[in-house]
Amino acid sequence: MRVSPATTNHSTSTLFTVVSSGCQVGSMPAVVQTQTVALNRLSELFKRLGSAGAKILSVTPVGEDLHPVAIAASAPAPEAKPKPVTQAPTPKKKAHADVPVNTYKPKNPFIGTVANNYSLLKDGAIGRVQHITFDLSAADPELNYLEGQSIGIIPEGEDAKGKPHKMRLYSIASTRHGDDMGDNTVSLCVRQLEYKNEAGEQIYGVCSTYLCDLEPGSKVKITGPVGKEMLLPDDEDANIIMLATGTGIAPMRTYIRRMFENRERETNGWTYKGKAWLFMGAPKTANLLYDEDFNSYQEKYPDNFRYTKAISREQQNTKGGRMYIQDRVLEHADEIFSMIENPKTYVYLCGLRGMEPGIDEAMTAAAEARGMDWAEMRPQLKKAHRWNVETY
Numbered sequence: 001m002r003v004s005p006a007t008t009n010h011s012t013s014t015l016f017t018v019v020s021s022g023c024q025v026g027s028m029p030a031v032v033q034t035q036t037v038a039l040n041r042l043s044e045l046f047k048r049l050g051s052a053g054a055k056i057l058s059v060t061p062v063g064e065d066l067h068p069v070a071i072a073a074s075a076p077a078p079e080a081k082p083k084p085v086t087q088a089p090t091p092k093k094k095a096h097a098d099v100p101v102n103t104y105k106p107k108n109p110f111i112g113t114v115a116n117n118y119s120l121l122k123d124g125a126i127g128r129v130q131h132i133t134f135d136l137s138a139a140d141p142e143l144n145y146l147e148g149q150s151i152g153i154i155p156e157g158e159d160a161k162g163k164p165h166k167m168r169l170y171s172i173a174s175t176r177h178g179d180d181m182g183d184n185t186v187s188l189c190v191r192q193l194e195y196k197n198e199a200g201e202q203i204y205g206v207c208s209t210y211l212c213d214l215e216p217g218s219k220v221k222i223t224g225p226v227g228k229e230m231l232l233p234d235d236e237d238a239n240i241i242m243l244a245t246g247t248g249i250a251p252m253r254t255y256i257r258r259m260f261e262n263r264e265r266e267t268n269g270w271t272y273k274g275k276a277w278l279f280m281g282a283p284k285t286a287n288l289l290y291d292e293d294f295n296s297y298q299e300k301y302p303d304n305f306r307y308t309k310a311i312s313r314e315q316q317n318t319k320g321g322r323m324y325i326q327d328r329v330l331e332h333a334d335e336i337f338s339m340i341e342n343p344k345t346y347v348y349l350c351g352l353r354g355m356e357p358g359i360d361e362a363m364t365a366a367a368e369a370r371g372m373d374w375a376e377m378r379p380q381l382k383k384a385h386r387w388n389v390e391t392y
């Protein structure tokens with residue numbers, strides 16, 4: 001058994017990856033199992049594995065393991081069968097290991113054309129959220145991107161100082177193949193920023209208003225793509241927990257479409273087999289974004305996709321208050337924590353910055369109930385690329 005020397009001097013919440021192998025029965029091959037547990041649960045796991053006749057192969061602190069992208073490119077584990085590296089059949093789009101970044105910079109943006117721009121909200125919703133698609137077919141070099149990346153938009157006009165407006169980032173809401181699978185579009189999900197200033201005047205955000213008002217055919221300055229934080233692992237068996245509020249659904253939509261959308265599954269060369277669980281927070285049912293799509297994926301793939309909604313102004317939490325996404329996390333803490341114990345589980349969080357403290361509180365309470373310390377666990381998971389956050 002390989003026990004990493006780094007297993008010393010850790011607190012009870014330090015997470016470890018334990019790789020064990022079951023006994024060979026007849027002609028059946030030994031099964032290699034990988035589990036993640038906190039230090040204070042290691043001995044319990046050792047006992048369990050010992051009484052099942054399993055052999056412990058290695059114990060490594062979480063974070064020492066490789067990023068999933070790197071794993072796909074490196075040698076397989078000793079007893080695992082080598083897996084072919086799956087790639088999309090279209091040579092135009094790059095593989096995961098070759099992440100495109102900054103093909104177009106703010107000084108030299110690509111001029112895209114608006115293909116369509118429509119509202120994602122139902123009657124009675126609060127605010128304004130648009131799904132906007134840009135045609136990239138004129139891009140030379142091609143503007144390729146991956147699920148989980150963002151692009152920049154430079155709005156027309158000048159700021160109060162007479163300078164051109166600065167670029168704003170937006171999470172990409174389409175898969176690398178685009179909504180129409182044509183490999184030459186990119187879509188965004190944009191909420192018009194709206195607030196009252198100190199004088200009580202209604203203020204609308206510069207770039208978000210510019211984007212929401214765009215007509216098909218308009219020309220737009222696009223930069224990017226950027227970002228590697230929110231990339232999906234290559235592993236088709238990975239479990240993906242997604243925590244989204246509002247337009248934070250954009251990267252999640254790309255993952256979920258890549259996993260379950262018919263035309264994606266038929267042609268993208270990536271057959272998702274893990275468990276994906278989306279937690280979506282919105283103020284009203286009418287504000288749920290892409291809700292019908294997610295409902296239909298859940299119906300079609302009940303063993304692989306689960307969709308849990310927190311609708312703050314319509315549902316109540318157990319204390320009788322508004323139901324926020326963190327209340328749903330607490331409600332399902334047991335399942336979430338046992339999923340996180342599996343090293344193939346990755347968590348993605350996206351939305352307004354204000355959502356983070358609530359999620360952290362929920363995870364802290366859930367960890368405490370298990371004698372664990374979330375403040376210690378979180379950085380370890382982050383280092384292992386299993387806790388991925390993009391808030392703005």
Ligand SMILES: Cc1cc2nc3c(=O)[nH]c(=O)nc-3n(C[C@H](O)[C@H](O)[C@H](O)COP(=O)(O)OP(=O)(O)OC[C@H]3O[C@@H](n4cnc5c(N)ncnc54)[C@H](O)[C@@H]3O)c2cc1C
Pocket residue numbers: 150168169170171172189190191192193194195196197204205206207208209247248250390391392
């Ligand atoms: C990585 C990343 C991904 C993003 N993805 C998305 C996305 O998918 N969809 C999306 O809609 N947005 C997204 N954003 C946010 C986006 O970049 C812009 O910040 C947003 O659209 C507002 O830009 P704006 O030009 O409309 O607002 P601006 O005109 O630039 O106004 C913003 C400024 O208004 C002020 N302000 C804002 N709210 C208030 C308030 N309540 N009270 C007082 N002052 C306030 C602040 O000073 C703030 O800096 C993302 C941001 C990042 C960093």
